[in-house]
Amino acid sequence: MMPLHPLSRPALARGVRLRNDPITGEPVLLFPEGVLPLDTATHDIITRCTGEATIETIVLSLAREYDADPGTLRLDVCECLAQLRQRMLVAISK
Amino acid sequence: MNYRPYMLLAELTHSCPLHCPYCSNPVEYPRGRELSTEEWHRVFDEASQLGVLHVGFSGGEPLRRADLPALVAAAHAAGLYTNLITSAVGLQPQRAAQLREAGLDSIQISFQSDHETLADQIAGTSAHALKLQTAKLVRELGFPLTVNVVLHRGNIDRLDQIISLAEDLEAERLELANAQYYGWAFQNRAALLPTRSQIARASEVVAARKKQLLGQLDILFVTPDYYSERPKPCMNGWATRFLTVNPVGDVLPCPTASAIKDMRFDNVRTRPLAWIWCQSESFNRFRGTEWMPAPCCECPLREVDFGGCRCQAALITGDANATDPACALSPHRRTLTSFVEAMQEDDAAIRPFTAELGRLSFRQNSN
Numbered sequence: 001m002m003p004l005h006p007l008s009r010p011a012l013a014r015g016v017r018l019r020n021d022p023i024t025g026e027p028v029l030l031f032p033e034g035v036l037p038l039d040t041a042t043h044d045i046i047t048r049c050t051g052e053a054t055i056e057t058i059v060l061s062l063a064r065e066y067d068a069d070p071g072t073l074r075l076d077v078c079e080c081l082a083q084l085r086q087r088m089l090v091a092i093s094k
Numbered sequence: 095m096n097y098r099p100y101m102l103l104a105e106l107t108h109s110c111p112l113h114c115p116y117c118s119n120p121v122e123y124p125r126g127r128e129l130s131t132e133e134w135h136r137v138f139d140e141a142s143q144l145g146v147l148h149v150g151f152s153g154g155e156p157l158r159r160a161d162l163p164a165l166v167a168a169a170h171a172a173g174l175y176t177n178l179i180t181s182a183v184g185l186q187p188q189r190a191a192q193l194r195e196a197g198l199d200s201i202q203i204s205f206q207s208d209h210e211t212l213a214d215q216i217a218g219t220s221a222h223a224l225k226l227q228t229a230k231l232v233r234e235l236g237f238p239l240t241v242n243v244v245l246h247r248g249n250i251d252r253l254d255q256i257i258s259l260a261e262d263l264e265a266e267r268l269e270l271a272n273a274q275y276y277g278w279a280f281q282n283r284a285a286l287l288p289t290r291s292q293i294a295r296a297s298e299v300v301a302a303r304k305k306q307l308l309g310q311l312d313i314l315f316v317t318p319d320y321y322s323e324r325p326k327p328c329m330n331g332w333a334t335r336f337l338t339v340n341p342v343g344d345v346l347p348c349p350t351a352s353a354i355k356d357m358r359f360d361n362v363r364t365r366p367l368a369w370i371w372c373q374s375e376s377f378n379r380f381r382g383t384e385w386m387p388a389p390c391c392e393c394p395l396r397e398v399d400f401g402g403c404r405c406q407a408a409l410i411t412g413d414a415n416a417t418d419p420a421c422a423l424s425p426h427r428r429t430l431t432s433f434v435e436a437m438q439e440d441d442a443a444i445r446p447f448t449a450e451l452g453r454l455s456f457r458q459n460s461n
Contacts, residue, residue: 015200015238023145030175032200035100088266088312
């Protein structure tokens with residue numbers, strides 16, 4: 001598998017929908033084989049996966065929002081995106 | 095425990111152009127007429143209000159319903175994610191475009207093998223070439239594609255080629271579903287159960303190809319429970335997350351629940367879906383842990399595997415309350431084990447699928 005490059009641009013994969021769960025008000029991902037409720041951290045990453053923003057842009061934006069160190073965040077963001085890509089929920093292009 | 099349905103399996107019809115000998119549909123069809131367009135429409139609205147977010151259109155072959163685009167549109171309008179689970183037979187370009195228009199989100203196509211002759215023998219009809227063509231069409235229209243292959247003794251040795259097929263079709267997902275031995279598959283299990291060495295080889299192939307295709311193809315493979323020590327956490331617990339509505343409107347906690355002969359199912363024609371989910375006897379019978387007999391009731395894993403599969407317990411022990419006989423702690427495990435051991439053969443002795451044709455019952459459309 002191609003490693004995640006800081007300048008690659010993640011987006012929701014084909015056929016994946018982000019919506020609010022009308023019962024709980026919490027965000028969920030809907031995809032061909034199921035439903036994945038999202039925690040706040042994953043949701044914050046996913047809403048930034050526009051296909052335009054690079055991983056590095058996403059990391060810096062989250063660092064500002066959380067007032068956190070980009071170095072630590074970079075690892076968490078890449079780990080989260082790698083897992084989402086493995087399940088074909090996020091597509092990553094250069 | 096919070097019981098809430100997230101996913102609805104809408105079995106639109108039990109009619110199907112294929113005759114697969116492991117079909118999960120009941121051997122005896124439920125009697126009655128199929129739900130109308132309007133009745134399904136109401137089911138989708140009620141399901142959405144109850145918390146369902148995702149609907150799988152299944153069958154039989156859902157494309158056999160002429161009103162499928164209208165049903166997809168109704169589910170889409172109710173806010174549901176819509177997935178079509180199909181043999182691909184009947185998905186002509188115009189129909190596919192209509193479904194796209196109606197708001198269909200994704201398509202899953204079944205394949206019986208990567209090899210045309212074998213695939214057509216398993217399906218009991220010529221469909222493989224058409225499936226290939228249709229999978230390409232699905233891609234051209236921009237749908238996400240899942241390939242589903244039921245694995246058994248006759249095709250599991252082609253797993254590597256089967257994975258390559260899904261890769262060539264540019265599918266996002268490949269479900270390698272070991273046949274589950276209910277219904278038709280239970281009748282045919284002596285010809286279908288893979289040997290232990292076949293399963294071991296298959297697991298190695300899957301592990302290697304999963305690694306190679308990470309981020310390109312999501313491969314799902316679960317070892318058959320006949321070969322495991324612990325039962326599968328069936329449906330993630332009885333009536334916790336899923337519901338199935340069958341062609342005539344009966345509501346089932348799992349698609350194979352009709353294997354439980356002493357269970358009566360309520361129907362969407364006579365009861366609101368919310369009542370059936372919350373109040374019906376069938377949905378409440380195995381919720382929680384109070385119903386569990388020994389050894390389940392004192393087992394530390396009782397909330398991990400929920401006692402396994404109720405349908406399998408009913409089928410093999412005759413008692414739907416019993417511990418799933420796939421569990422090593424079940425007093426009935428030896429029944430399963432002696433069957434499994436009798437099925438073991440050297441690789442050289444495994445007969446090709448053609449040699450099994452005579453002793454297989456192929457699913458027929460009835461009523």
